[in-house]
Amino acid sequence: MPSAxxxxxxxxxxxxxxxxxxxxxxxxxxxxxxxxxxWPKLLPAGGPWVQLALGVLTLFFAFRARAIGTRSVEGYDGRVSLAAAMAGFVIMFFAGNAAFSVLSALGA
Structure with a gap:
């Protein structure tokens, strides 16, 4: 029986x-x-934490845009939000590395 x-x-x-x-x-x-x-010297105090926050915001907004687009927009092309999501993962990777370095220096 075929589906509707x-x-x-x-x-x-x-x-x-x-x-x-x-x-x-x-x-x-x-x-x-x-x-x-x-250019991490632009924000010397708290730079890694701001980078982590920007990475989280990037991922949140990119995936939110993709969810809205796939549900409610006809002919949705999500290439821009996908590129932003990939940039968010890159930001999280490098910012996580910098934040771990800061935390490691505090523990030593």
Whole structure:
């Protein structure tokens, strides 16, 4: 017995606006995080912790944009939010390394 045809999604303008905003928030947080990774002297006090926070924000906004886009936006193309999510993982990796170095120096 064949299954019922899939219900076609409506294109919700509010969801499209939310998806666009969260995607751009993720991109901005990713750019700030990458800039702090490249030039860590810009923020000497608390730099690794700010980088970790920017990485978390990047991942949160990127995956939120992807969730909204796949559920409520017809013809959603998530390449920008996927790139932001990958940048968020890179930020978390390097910032985690820097934060671990700071914590290790405190323990020695």
């Amino acid at each position: 045809p899939a219900e076609k999604r409506r294109d919700d303008p509010a969801a499209r606006r939310s998806m666009t905003l969260t995607t751009w928030f993720a991109v901005v947080a990713a750019v700030l995080g990458v800039v702090l990774i490249i």
